[in-house]
Amino acid sequence: MRLLALFAAMGVVTYIPRVLPLLALSGRRLPPLLIHFFEGFPVAVLAAFVVPLLLAPGGILAVNRDNLELIVAIPTTLVALRTRSLIATVVAGSVLMVVARAVVQVV
């Protein structure tokens, strides 16, 4: 039930920007500066989300050789930039992580 309430709230805040311009704007354009400001949001949210996850898991800086998540992120990002395919990136990341863990166990 708590999850359903959460999804309902997420649904509402997702729906508002989808519907408001259609109902209220009736053909007028948004100011360009506002467009450019909003345009940055998806990139910013994703980066703000993933960078601490990799560099400081649990809120503690961990830029070292033991941080497998961070090490595997480097080749995974290269695959993402090269292929521009989400599925290829996810498969590459998962496989590389399995390999990295196996290597660490052996060494």
Place this chain on the structure above:
Amino acid sequence: MTERNEMHHRSPDLSRLRGAREALPIVFGYVPIGIAYGVLGTAAGLPGWAVIAMSVMVYAGSAQFIAVSLLDQGATAAAIVATTFLVNLRHMLYSSALSPRLRRMSHGRLAWLAAELTDESFVVISRLLRTRGAMGRPTDPRTGGILPFGFVAGLQGTAQLSWVAGSALGVAAGSFIGDPARFGLDYALVAMFLGLLALQIHGRREVAVAVAAGAVALVLRLVGMGTGAVIPATLLASAVGLLFVTVGHRSEVLADHEEVA
């Protein structure tokens, strides 16, 4: 010609079918990503019904992946809702760009179409308008580029159906997998974020925004802020991005971009 155009407007079933057909490229993108979402949602410990319910109630790819990860990290509901709002605010741009094409439509119909508006449906619709006119037919100057309700409803309805179906398939697959770490699936979500981020990078401006957002969020996390750090980091970084907007710069969002939401 007049009779034919009249016919399109009077036969909603036909235009719905045409819309559904134009959704096929989206379906091919949504089903595999939906499966990935279903598997990862299950791996993160969400009940299967909840994974599918989110695809029905929220229907926004990036936000759903972020929500799965935030729930896994034990984030507060407030942080999840606020992050969802920020990442989905971009739909305002699509909605405002399409509004002149959806004239002469009741508020109820507009409200219906808005619910299923995504990056991909916007890209497909705007491309159709540019290349072939409304409904994939040569633009009639009299109806010029006005989209019929049934066509858009058919296109977007098919797209969401494929997203929900993909999610359900992913949940079914996820329940067979067992320990996610065995296949590196515990890392797949991070890989998905790296992939989504890479797809958004088109030039110097996006790189600057990403670096600024990452740096601010990292510092905020290190001084003890929770997952809510995403919000000030996003606002600040997006403002930094404005410095890179050159005069006459054509909006990436309003131009083509084929990334999965």
